[in-house]
Amino acid sequence: xxxxxxxxxxxxxxxxxxxxxxxxxxxxxxxxxxxxxxxxxxxxxxxxxxxxxxxxxxxxxxxxxxxxxxxxxxxxxxxxxxxxxxxxxxxxxxxxxxxxxxxxxxxxxxxxxxxxxxxxxxxxxxxxxxxxxxxxxxxxxxxxxxxxxxxxxxxxxxxxxxxxxxxxxxxxxxxxxxxxxxxxxxxxxxxxxxxxxxxxxxxxxxxxxxxxxxxxxxxxxxxxxxxxxxxxxxxxxxxxxxxxxxxxxxxxxxxxxxxxxxxxxxxxxxxxxxxxxxxxxxxxxxxxxxxxxxxxxxxxxxxxxxxxxxxxxxxxxxxxxxxxxxxxxxxxxxxxxxxxxxxxxxxxxxxxxxxxxxxxxxxxxxxxxxxxxxxxxxxxxxxxxxxxxxxxxxxxxx
Amino acid sequence: xxxxxxxxxxxxxxxxxxxxxxxxxxxxxxxxxxxxxxxxxxxxxxxxxxxxxxxxxxxx
Ligand SMILES: Cc1cc2nc3c(=O)[nH]c(=O)nc-3n(C[C@H](O)[C@H](O)[C@H](O)COP(=O)(O)OP(=O)(O)OC[C@H]3O[C@@H](n4cnc5c(N)ncnc54)[C@H](O)[C@@H]3O)c2cc1C
Numbered sequence: 001x002x003x004x005x006x007x008x009x010x011x012x013x014x015x016x017x018x019x020x021x022x023x024x025x026x027x028x029x030x031x032x033x034x035x036x037x038x039x040x041x042x043x044x045x046x047x048x049x050x051x052x053x054x055x056x057x058x059x060x061x062x063x064x065x066x067x068x069x070x071x072x073x074x075x076x077x078x079x080x081x082x083x084x085x086x087x088x089x090x091x092x093x094x095x096x097x098x099x100x101x102x103x104x105x106x107x108x109x110x111x112x113x114x115x116x117x118x119x120x121x122x123x124x125x126x127x128x129x130x131x132x133x134x135x136x137x138x139x140x141x142x143x144x145x146x147x148x149x150x151x152x153x154x155x156x157x158x159x160x161x162x163x164x165x166x167x168x169x170x171x172x173x174x175x176x177x178x179x180x181x182x183x184x185x186x187x188x189x190x191x192x193x194x195x196x197x198x199x200x201x202x203x204x205x206x207x208x209x210x211x212x213x214x215x216x217x218x219x220x221x222x223x224x225x226x227x228x229x230x231x232x233x234x235x236x237x238x239x240x241x242x243x244x245x246x247x248x249x250x251x252x253x254x255x256x257x258x259x260x261x262x263x264x265x266x267x268x269x270x271x272x273x274x275x276x277x278x279x280x281x282x283x284x285x286x287x288x289x290x291x292x293x294x295x296x297x298x299x300x301x302x303x304x305x306x307x308x309x310x311x312x313x314x315x316x317x318x319x320x321x322x323x324x325x326x327x328x329x330x331x332x333x334x335x336x337x338x339x340x341x342x343x344x345x346x347x348x349x350x351x352x353x354x355x356x357x358x359x360x361x362x363x364x365x366x367x368x369x370x371x372x373x374x375x376x377x378x379x380x381x382x383x384x385x386x387x388x389x390x391x392x393x394x395x396x397x398x
Numbered sequence: 399x400x401x402x403x404x405x406x407x408x409x410x411x412x413x414x415x416x417x418x419x420x421x422x423x424x425x426x427x428x429x430x431x432x433x434x435x436x437x438x439x440x441x442x443x444x445x446x447x448x449x450x451x452x453x454x455x456x457x458x
Binding site: 035036037042044120122157158159160161164165170171172173174177179180181227228230231232235236237256257258259260262 | 415418444
């Protein structure tokens with residue numbers, strides 16, 4: 001490990017990997033550190049990603065694609081279901097990845113582009129000079145080293161301690177932390193090309209249960225519930241066990257995964273002097289779906305692009321780095337994060353009777369001919385009791 | 399005082415993200431708590447597995 005780099009990237013997930021790869025491609029000296037002993041494990045993800053979003057960054061490869069998804073099924077609390085096929089679901093149709101291999105491939109690409117990579121190497125504190133971030137103290141096998149850098153990219157995921165140490169408050173509000181549990185279940189009857197989402201305040205309060213195929217008879221079966229709904233005997237794991245006992249009593253468990261996803265608004269500012277925050281660390285997971293892989297890659301790449309310009313001009317102050325913050329906020333991704341945040345806030349107020357009514361009437365529509373807006377307008381006509389919720393939904397979507 | 403049940407903990411870091419004091423730190427599979435912890439119980443609530451507990455000082 002050198003004593004000095006242009007860019008130090010903290011975290012070896014998709015955000016950090018894209019930041020390091022892009023920085024190296026731009027001719028910067030870059031170092032990526034990951035505190036775990038291996039990239040990509042343990043998995044903390046249901047591994048779903050849209051096709052278009054993925055192709056922006058990497059050519060799809062069978063080595064890390066577990067399944068191709070052709071449609072999504074939505075199941076209401078009363079069991080009513082509707083299936084949204086490829087044509088209608090648009091960019092939501094995609095792949096279920098094998099993130100153990102996928103994350104490793106991304107880091108390999110960063111290394112191939114010229115970045116240094118170290119695992120079992122943890123950032124323990126920023127190096128601060130006159131209030132500016134100038135690198136980090138890192139611990140490798142119990143030994144502390146100082147690594148100086150013009151700029152640090154914090155890509156440390158849901159924990160997001162690095163930005164916190166630099167003075168940004170990254171705390172996720174309890175009600176906006178989705179508490180998640182998931183099993184990889186095998187020997188179960190599923191449609192190997194369909195993702196299934198189960199809604200209901202009894203089975204998954206303020207969240208949902210997912211079944212994402214990973215092969216002919218294998219799937220990621222998981223749950224996310226709001227932190228405020230989680231309590232003794234009623235935690236993500238308990239609710240998931242209950243669902244599985246009911247649905248897949250004969251499923252065999254080959255992996256147990258837990259984790260947290262933020263569904264809050266992004267950090268109010270994602271840059272500071274000498275620091276850029278990307279991906280989950282910046283609270284950029286989608287508040288509706290909890291998906292964050294694509295947003296981590298988008299912001300990882302953008303961070304390195306902005307960094308390259310600022311470093312060549314010799315100015316990495318917060319002001320100089322603002323094009324990163326403005327860049328993602330004003331992009332399609334930033335706008336859809338805000339829109340989906342507001343939709344989520346409406347959605348979590350719906351009780352099971354309302355969820356049933358909504359999904360029942362939507363399932364009766366011929367979805368091929370509808371845009372999302374006409375769909376909501378149609379739902380308003382059919383559900384006069386939900387006028388208030390649907391009207392606010394309509395105004396968010398407009 | 400916060401007690402970490404290591405046999406239950408899945409070292410996912412969800413608790414780290416909600417801690418208002420930044421008192422929790424995950425070192426690979428080993429979760430630690432420092433003396434900034436105020437026993438506010440937010441982490442004990444959100445843990446997907448129930449690995450965290452605020453124990454009565456007297457009983458510890
Ligand atoms: C149960 C669950 C299901 C999910 N399902 C989906 C899904 O289907 N689709 C989707 O798009 N997203 C999903 N997500 C979200 C997705 O996993 C994240 O959005 C994505 O991994 C974010 O990438 P990242 O690079 O920002 O962070 P991460 O992938 O979390 O990477 C951060 C890395 O930083 C490392 N790190 C932390 N602190 C330090 C430090 N001090 N020093 C060095 N390294 C450090 C961590 O060990 C970690 O490897 C899910 C999440 C969970 C928990």
